[in-house]
Amino acid sequence: MSRPEQAAAPTPGDPSGPPAAASTPSGVGARPKRRRWGRIALVALLAVALLGAGGAVAGALWLRSVERGVDRVDAFAEVPEQERPATAARGALNVMVLGSDSRDPDGTQGSRADTIIVAHLPKDRSSAELISIPRDTWVPVPRSADGRQGGREAKINAAYAWGGVPLMVRTVEQFTGVRIDHVVLVDFAGFREIIDALGGVEITSEKTFTSIHPPFRTFRQGPQLMDGETALDYARQRKQFADGDFARIRHQQQVIKAILDRAASGGILANPGRLNAFVRATSDSVSVDRGMSLLDMATQLRGLRGGNLFFFTSPSRGTGTVGSESVVFADDRRARTLYDAVRRDAVKEIVAAGS
Incomplete structure (x- = not known):
């Protein structure tokens, strides 16, 4: 298994010129209160899964300590109950995971959910089904609570810029x-x-390619051990x-699984130093809604x-354009089949519909 690739010093700059920033609907965005949100956004679930796997009193003590320091967000404020879908399967949970990459060299200014x-957690908690929604998916966005934004079709990630987490909840639930x-x-x-x-984590690259971002690493086809900076660079490439952008989603999914x-297999629970570093890095990074118990x-x-x-x-x-915007068009029939299985x-059926 090779070490993370560190590219030799190539000619600076991308020969094709600076990458074009993704187009997003105009409007004044709701600014995040204390932090911007990360691209590899299931680390929170992975962290609590890891500590749960330990099963020891120490894990519970750690989580109680961590839980006190985790930021909370009013995710369901300004989400009218009368417009929300009914709960169809008691005991199952559906978790919306949001992230944006504020340091992505391809990123634009402002608050966006990239x-x-x-994430569907069945009633028996025997698995987790994670469905990525492309950020450019063209959907109806409800009007924001202040009445100044939304009320029309747009890229799905515009909802976060226009109305923060509550408008994202409303948009995703409606979609x-x-x-x-x-x-x-x-x-x-x-991250x-x-x-x-x-x-580090082991990632298998589907082909050999060179990053478009400094230091212009070369990722060789096949498995390789990546440190945090290298895995982050890999997850950005598209x-x-x-x-x-579907390749970027695929890379994110690889990193989450890795x-x-x-x-689960790296012996972190038996290494107090690594456990401390992992838990502290995770707790410093995670925010959750006010009703979520990390211990539970x-x-x-x-x-x-x-x-x-x-x-x-x-x-x-597939993809196309609406006006001057490059967008992803949802397959309404197949999406309806998939999300109906999630709801129930x-x-x-989720696996069959999503495959």
Whole structure:
């Protein structure tokens, strides 16, 4: 297994010129209160799953300590109950995971949700089904609470800029028909430290390619051990792939699975130093809604491993343009089948519809 690739000093700059920033709807965005949210946004669930796997009193003590320091957000404020989907499967949970990469060299100014995931946790908690919704998916966005934004179709990530987490909840619930029970956000700044605390993660690159960002690493085809900075760079790459942002989603999913696999098999629970670094990096990065108990979630996810973590991408008909914006068009029929299975907690149907 090779060490992370460190590119030799190539000619500075991307020969194709600076990457174009993604177009987003105009308007004054709601600014995040204390931090911006990270791209690899399931670290929160992975962390509590890891500690739950420990099963020791020490894990509970750690989580109680961590839980007191985790930021809370009013995720469901300004979400009218009368417009929300009904709960169809008692005991199952649906967690919306949001992230944006404030340090992405391709990023634009302002608050955007670059990563949107609906994570379904079945009633028996035997698995987790993670559905990534492309950030450019063209959907109806409800009007914001102040009445100044929304009320029209736009890219789905515009909802976060226009009305913060509550408008994202409303938009995702309207798009999917799935009731969101909890929200998780992760500060991107902690991503590197989290992976480094695990001693790196193993990622298999589908092809050999060179990063478009300094220091212009070359990722060789096949498996390789990546430290936090290298994995972060890998997760950002999309312009070298024919399917663009779908490749970025695929890379995110690889890194999420690799984090969980490494955490479960890397002996971190037996290494107090690494455990301390991992938990502290995670707790510094995570924000959750006010109703989420990390201790309860850890207990429920104690059996979660890479082998029972399933990744899907929300069905689409492909890409196109609306006016001057490049967008992703949802495949309404296939999406309706997938999200109806999520709503009913029909795991086999989720897998069939998402495959």
